[in-house]
Amino acid sequence: MTYTLFYAPGTASLCVHWMLIELGVDFRAEAVDLEGGAQKSADYLRLNPQGRVPTLAIDGEAYGESAALLMLLSERHPEHGFAPAPGSxxxxxxxxxxxxxxxxxxxxxxxxxxxxxxxxxxxxxxxxxxxxxxxxxxxxxxxxxxxxxxxxxxxxxxxxxxxxxxxxxxxxxxxxxxxxxxxxxxxxxxxxxxxxxxxxxxxxxxxxxxxxx
Ligand SMILES: N[C@@H](CCC(=O)N[C@@H](CS)C(=O)NCC(=O)O)C(=O)O
Incomplete structure (x- = not known):
């Protein structure tokens, strides 16, 4: 399992970055230069067609939307209890x-x-x-x-x-x-x-x- 977070300080990626640290999992954090327009580069748009941060690549597959990423991480790491048990x-x-x-x-x-x-x-x-x-x-x-x-x-x-x-x-x-x-x-x-x-x-x-x- 490998995680790569594409982020920019203080932006919508912050909550995902925070949760990855809380989980104590290994991940790579790659800064995206929003001021320089890196989010609109062809390479980044392939990962995140909206040209926004965050993007979280999981085993090479890239996903966006901060709220969805938090929910996804809670599902992948249920032992931390950051989401209540299904059915409750x-x-x-x-x-x-x-x-x-x-x-x-x-x-x-x-x-x-x-x-x-x-x-x-x-x-x-x-x-x-x-x-x-x-x-x-x-x-x-x-x-x-x-x-x-x-x-x-x-x-x-x-x-x-x-x-x-x-x-x-x-x-x-x-x-x-x-x-x-x-x-x-x-x-x-x-x-x-x-x-x-x-x-x-x-x-x-x-x-x-x-x-x-
Ligand atoms: N609904 C998205 C919003 C993402 C978003 O708007 N990100 C901003 C930073 S807070 C961004 O990438 N801005 C750069 C741009 O729009 O060019 C999420 O929660 O992930």
Whole structure:
């Protein structure tokens, strides 16, 4: 079994990079120079036709989509318990939350960061205003999930949903209302950022912002 992760620091590849470190498996990490346009090179497009990171090659077969990759890794390494057991109620909640995050946060964040590039620059401010409202609505819902005192989004145990959500929360750090403005999310983020694998991830990706004080 060989894993190669194509990544760029701080981007959608972050949660996959994080999970690979958590799993303690051998993998190769190959940086993709997004600023230089390497994601649009013919070689990279063969791996990821959308020209985006992450791509995870498993035994030479390349796959994209960060949420799917987290779920795939949890299936390949069930002994770590980053996904609840198939058939359980927790499993159903996990599937629901993974798809909720992928559907309701990833697209508005794409709009927030890329509105002027993916669409007409003159319409970007309107697109971003809608994106901001959508992102903030999700922070409210996730904050509500934690009202019963659970430490992680699905209960007592960390799951792939926590790696995905924390990465997405990080992206809000320079917004007017970052995820950490929601009181329970602030505590949650502290917990997630304290994980040794998160610190190792930041070291490897050279990330110096958004660490616990
Ligand atoms: N839905 C995709 C989104 C991937 C995505 O948009 N990646 C961005 C970085 S966060 C990217 O590759 N941008 C480069 C580009 O679009 O040229 C996922 O979650 O994997």
């Amino acid at each position: 109620t927790d499993r159903a909640r996990w599937l629901e939350l993974m798809v909720y995050l992928a559907n309701n946060l990833s697209p508005p964040f794409r709009d927030w960061f890329y509105a002027g590039k993916d669409g007409a620059p003159e319409g970007a401010a309107h697109v971003q205003a809608l994106a901001k409202a959508k992102v903030e609505a999700v922070w409210t819902r996730l904050d509500e999930l934690l009202t019963d005192g659970r430490p992680y989004l699905l209960g007592e145990k960390v799951t792939t949903a926590d790696f995905l959500a924390t990465m997405l929360m990080r992206w809000s750090r320079n917004m007017e209302r970052p995820a950490t403005s929601w009181p329970r999310l602030a505590g949650y983020v502290q917990r997630m950022r304290a994980r040794p694998a998160f610190l190792e991830l930041c070291r490897r990706e050279g990330l110096t912002e958004w660490l616990n004080p």
